[in-house]
Amino acid sequence: MTDQSQGYVFTPTPPQPPPANMVGVVGWMRANLFNGWFNSLLTIFSLYLLYLTLPPLVNWAVVNATISGTDRALCEASPDGACWTFIKMRFNQILFGFYPEGEQWRPILTFVIGLGGLIGTAFHFAGKRWLVLFLLTAYPVIAFFLLAGGYFGLTEVETAKWGGLTVTLVVSVTGIVASFPIGILLALGRRSNMPIVRSACVVFIEVVRGVPLISVLFMASVMLPLFLPEGVSFNKLLRALVGVTLFTAAYMAEVVRGGLQAVPKGQYEGAAALGLGYWKMMILIILPQALKLVIPSIVNSFISLFKDTTLVYIVGLFDVLEIIRVSTKDANWIGFEQEGYVFAALMFWVFCFAMSRVSLRIERRLDTSHRK
Amino acid sequence: MNKLSQFTIGALLALGTVTAAQAGTLDDVKKKGFVQCGVSAGLAGFSAPDDKGNYSGIDVDVCKAVAAAVFGDATKVKFTPLTAKERFTALQSGEVDLLSRNTTWTLNRDTAQGLSFAGVTYYDGQGFMVRKSLGVKSAKELDGASVCTETGTTTELNLSDYFKSNGLKYTVVALGSNSEAVAAYDSGRCDAYTTDASGLYATRIALAKPDDHMVLPEIISKEPLGPVVRQGDSQWFSVVKWSLFALVAAEEYGVTAANVDEQKASSANPEVKRLLGAEGEFGTPMGLPNDWAYKIVKQIGNYGEMFDRNVGAGSPLKIDRGINARWNKGGLQSAPPFR
Numbered sequence: 001m002t003d004q005s006q007g008y009v010f011t012p013t014p015p016q017p018p019p020a021n022m023v024g025v026v027g028w029m030r031a032n033l034f035n036g037w038f039n040s041l042l043t044i045f046s047l048y049l050l051y052l053t054l055p056p057l058v059n060w061a062v063v064n065a066t067i068s069g070t071d072r073a074l075c076e077a078s079p080d081g082a083c084w085t086f087i088k089m090r091f092n093q094i095l096f097g098f099y100p101e102g103e104q105w106r107p108i109l110t111f112v113i114g115l116g117g118l119i120g121t122a123f124h125f126a127g128k129r130w131l132v133l134f135l136l137t138a139y140p141v142i143a144f145f146l147l148a149g150g151y152f153g154l155t156e157v158e159t160a161k162w163g164g165l166t167v168t169l170v171v172s173v174t175g176i177v178a179s180f181p182i183g184i185l186l187a188l189g190r191r192s193n194m195p196i197v198r199s200a201c202v203v204f205i206e207v208v209r210g211v212p213l214i215s216v217l218f219m220a221s222v223m224l225p226l227f228l229p230e231g232v233s234f235n236k237l238l239r240a241l242v243g244v245t246l247f248t249a250a251y252m253a254e255v256v257r258g259g260l261q262a263v264p265k266g267q268y269e270g271a272a273a274l275g276l277g278y279w280k281m282m283i284l285i286i287l288p289q290a291l292k293l294v295i296p297s298i299v300n301s302f303i304s305l306f307k308d309t310t311l312v313y314i315v316g317l318f319d320v321l322e323i324i325r326v327s328t329k330d331a332n333w334i335g336f337e338q339e340g341y342v343f344a345a346l347m348f349w350v351f352c353f354a355m356s357r358v359s360l361r362i363e364r365r366l367d368t369s370h371r372k
Numbered sequence: 373m374n375k376l377s378q379f380t381i382g383a384l385l386a387l388g389t390v391t392a393a394q395a396g397t398l399d400d401v402k403k404k405g406f407v408q409c410g411v412s413a414g415l416a417g418f419s420a421p422d423d424k425g426n427y428s429g430i431d432v433d434v435c436k437a438v439a440a441a442v443f444g445d446a447t448k449v450k451f452t453p454l455t456a457k458e459r460f461t462a463l464q465s466g467e468v469d470l471l472s473r474n475t476t477w478t479l480n481r482d483t484a485q486g487l488s489f490a491g492v493t494y495y496d497g498q499g500f501m502v503r504k505s506l507g508v509k510s511a512k513e514l515d516g517a518s519v520c521t522e523t524g525t526t527t528e529l530n531l532s533d534y535f536k537s538n539g540l541k542y543t544v545v546a547l548g549s550n551s552e553a554v555a556a557y558d559s560g561r562c563d564a565y566t567t568d569a570s571g572l573y574a575t576r577i578a579l580a581k582p583d584d585h586m587v588l589p590e591i592i593s594k595e596p597l598g599p600v601v602r603q604g605d606s607q608w609f610s611v612v613k614w615s616l617f618a619l620v621a622a623e624e625y626g627v628t629a630a631n632v633d634e635q636k637a638s639s640a641n642p643e644v645k646r647l648l649g650a651e652g653e654f655g656t657p658m659g660l661p662n663d664w665a666y667k668i669v670k671q672i673g674n675y676g677e678m679f680d681r682n683v684g685a686g687s688p689l690k691i692d693r694g695i696n697a698r699w700n701k702g703g704l705q706s707a708p709p710f711r
Contacts, residue, residue: 316413
């Protein structure tokens with residue numbers, strides 16, 4: 001018996017490689033594209049759709065496109081392709097509107113400071129708290145004086161000359177920064193026990209939210225001048241800023257209220273048991289939890305605000321989209337709407353995509369939830 | 373006035389810019405140093421920003437002409453782009469001193485809405501565009517044609533009136549928007565496309581092969597477009613009206629931007645001398661310097677030059693003078709005598 005057992009040594013068969021059609025590109029395709037007849041059919045159909053749409057698009061946007069020259073002559077020689085010459089010649093206007101050419105470093109500097117500050121806050125370092133404080137207090141003032149000028153030896157550039165991406169960013173950033181605190185106050189007011197405060201907030205939120213942004217702006221541009229005494233007129237940009245801010249604040253209030261309601265009652269009671277007053281309870285205990293919960297909704301509102309800024313054309317401001325539309329009305333560039341709108345779509349997508357990425361990052365950083 | 377309303381008005385004044393818009397628009401304009409002119413945000417040939425961001429076009433040139441008349445400097449003008457809806461409010465509330473924004477002169481606007489039309493910059497009207505290959509030379513030959521147009525506009529009604537009164541058959545292809553109508557015409561769905569003549573020329577540039585299309589000579593509706601001021605300020609009204617007349621008169625007497633100095637110095641024509649301020653005192657009653665018309669022609673040119681440069685042969689639009697020719701050339705543009 002023992003001899004026998006000594007004679008036999010167990011050697012496991014070395015693992016065989018998986019069948020060739022289960023690994024590599026072929027295996028991935030089998031697992032993801034052709035698992036079952038229905039998915040195979042869908043894959044083939046999608047490929048066919050791509051085949052139908054992609055080559056003409058590439059031909060239009062790249063292969064047959066024109067970018068050289070300074071007028072439409074070369075573009076007309078290649079009518080099947082995009083005329084990027086138009087975008088090239090109008091690029092400065094798309095970015096700055098009618099901002100004087102010698103002064104365009106000012107919007108650029110404003111943008112760079114803002115972007116630098118935002119990137120800075122993404123890293124952990126000692127001065128971060130101060131940087132955030134700077135962005136929220138000093139930066140808007142600096143940005144205003146840089147853009148508008150009239151002081152410190154800067155030539156004054158009236159807001160009627162601002163345009164393009166500059167206006168889009170000014171309107172959306174101001175809207176975002178100003179509507180956030182107003183929205184929080186409105187949300188707290190709506191949940192307040194004081195009847196007058198509560199009803200005032202409810203009325204404001206429901207009225208503003210029940211009206212389209214376009215009609216708020218329209219009121220500001222067409223009706224407001226009729227109510228004001230003759231000769232007094234508001235700056236157009238200011239009208240748009242106030243309209244956009246109030247509008248977004250009403251939405252923000254409802255988003256924040258959602259967050260407030262999601263915080264368990266025990267948190268309120270715990271804070272009260274510690275002897276904290278209303279404001280300390282809100283600022284230290286409730287709001288940090290509530291706001292963290294609704295980051296995706298907040299960013300959602302901001303993205304939709306960013307795109308809504310295109311409506312400021314109603315008050316005669318030139319945002320990115322409007323300046324492109326107007327450019328195609330120049331007799332020298334008639335008929336290049338397609339190029340213009342494709343380019344505008346691309347610009348909006350880049351900014352909105354960046355915002356959604358940043359929001360994901362913030363969410364991950366602030367994640368202290370009990371999810372494991 | 374209580375404290376609160378004082379504070380409110382103070383805040384309004386601090387936030388907004390104050391433009392005094394009382395009866396004496398000319399004095400206000402002189403005081404602030406520029407003419408605030410309402411224009412269209414973008415309409416080919418009439419007002420649109422060029423590559424450098426400066427507004428240009430025939431409506432814009434009218435504003436510049438007024439600035440030249442008042443200040444002797446055509447650059448002393450600021451433009452406020454206005455949408456069609458807000459244009460009259462902007463004028464009435466004093467936001468702009470002058471509205472030069474392809475606005476049709478109608479009875480109701482001229483009387484009931486507190487506006488005064490100072491003249492006609494451009495006589496527009498509905499016309500037809502066809503393919504040259506169709507071999508049609510007149511709208512009267514369009515019997516049985518299919519016509520593309522935008523639905524729900526006066527364009528469609530004018531079209532129906534015109535064909536009925538001429539006893540012609542037609543099929544209307546009415547589309548939701550103007551760009552759809554253009555696309556339908558370009559793809560061959562209809563034989564003709566109709567809209568305002570200035571729009572036809574602008575459309576033609578954007579077609580796949582502009583040279584294959586022509587605009588027929590018939591104009592079937594009246595759309596006189598001109599500058600507008602507030603009612604009840606006859607001095608400012610005269611300044612705008614006669615700035616426009618000066619442009620037209622200069623063309624009639626052969627005064628151009630190039631020869632205006634020579635004409636002023638040595639013209640034998642007394643009308644030209646009066647126009648350019650070499651004789652008489654014709655600016656003073658309007659509150660303008662005596663050489664106001666000279667400054668206009670020197671900086672803007674005459675009406676013909678202005679037309680050519682912005683919408684006519686010298687521009688991409690290549691619009692025929694047609695009814696915008698001067699009165700002694702078969703058109704409608706004429707100025708009363710300068711005397």
